[in-house]
Amino acid sequence: MRVLVAGASGVVGRPLVGALRARGHRVSALVRDASRAPEADEVVVADALDRSSVLTAVSAARPEVVVHQLSALSLLGDDPAEAFARTARLRTEGTRHLVEAVRACGARRLVAQSIAFAAAPAGPDVLDEHAPLYLDAPDPGWAATVRAVAVLEELVQGVQGVVLRYGALYGPGTVYARAGGTGQRVLAGRLPLPSGGAGVTSFLHVEDAVGAAVRAVESEAFGVFHVTDDEPAAAVQWLPHYAKALGAPAPRVVPEALAPRLLGWFTAHQLTAARGADNSRASVTLGWRPRRPSWREGLGEE
Template sequence: MRVVVAGATGLIGTALLPLLQARGHHVTALVRDESKTVSADTVVADALDPAAVRDALLAARPDVVVHQLTALRQMSAEAFETTARLRTEGTANLITAAREAGAAKLVVQSISFATAPLGDPVLSEDAPLYLDAPDPGWSRTVQAVAEMERLVLGTPDIAGTILRYGTLFGAQTQYDPAGPFGAVIRRGQLPIPSTATGVTSFLHVQDAALAALSAVDSDVTGVFNIADDEPAEGATWLPEYARLLGGPPPRPIPSDLAEKVLGWFANYQLTAMRGARTDRARTELGWKPTVSWRHGLASG
């Protein structure tokens, strides 16, 4: 098949290109910066420029478009806002261009931890999203995710597969041991709320790419959680991550002070977030994780 990967120079896109090529697909990378080198044919377009996206996809004539677009190399308010626009405006542009270019399928990156903190500690794809989160930045993120998924699944003549990735770990992610977050943990500078029962479902970058490969090759459509097999409470994974990095155990702080010290999202992740059930991906996509956070979180 002819496959266009939008976001081909990102962490998952970079891992995905060789997997698609090894499977025998003709792969075209949609890139914004033509100076970046990729191991595939390239077309150049800013995903927020509808005319450029249209020209790029008409040139590539894909059967499948894989949407891995984010701007999260820098964890800043501006990057999150740009990512929200990529998930809404960028997705709409890709869909319009994909229809005109004759594509039959969209495979789109989403997030599993956008679910509302209600019910069981580990939730399926049917759980409601946290659209009314009290933090404006997170509310904006989740609303953009919801709009992206609505656009993809609501396009009548193109099949849509949504991959809701767990919290990514591996080289160049936030959890890279060589990165700034690892240094903070190693120095014992990140405290932990006294009640840290929030659940994180982690996912290695390579397993995310393997899930996208499975989705490209499968006739199955719909929404799929993609994460490892060991959803873990903050009280479990953060002390273990510190131990693996050779740091001291995180210093406990009273839960009523945690949000002020940690910030809204970090406190939410450690105290209230829900994990992701992956049964549907296993049974319908035939995908399963190969790396657990316990064995890979500290090794990059």
């Protein structure tokens, strides 16, 4: 099968190109900078925010399936505001360009990455794909992020595509790697645990994100799927475990009311109020299972 991977130089995109080729697919890697392209059958260069360059690149590749792994989260360490702002544009403008390209070239399938932690913090601790998104989050930055996710998902479903809502990614190149932003905060003792630590996170190893994307490329299923491990965990469980795995000091406990000021709104939300994601639909309909069913298998150990 001819597959084009947009965002092929990213944390998931790079190993995904290799995994698809290993299964016999002919893979075109779409990147903005050719010098950062992974080994692929073909490299096409385009800025995903430039409509004409996307249409030209996708047309040249003639894919049967397009995989959207675009983000700008590699900028998080240097410029978090720009990383989130550009990622929001890639989820809205970039997705529109890819959808138009899919229609123009006659590709039969679009597979796109989303996130499994954008749900509003209401209801049970673990939510399925029908739970409402947190479009009215009190933090303007997070509200903008969630609105961009909603646009992406609507656009992809408009062409009967597949939306893979990844859990919090851990593994090489992620923020939870030792050298990543979260890893460095924990090592420095700068990520305290709000009292109670009731916020729930669903994790996902990069290898399992790749496996789910391969399965989506080869499947006939469509729709929205939570792609997470099998063990949603409250912060009071995973954060001390993570610190211990890193060889970091145990996180100090702080009053929950101080968390937004000490940690920033989003991290405080993750640790105190966020909901986990139920992955059963991906198992039943997509036929995918994580090889690492628990975050205990590798979080902080890369």
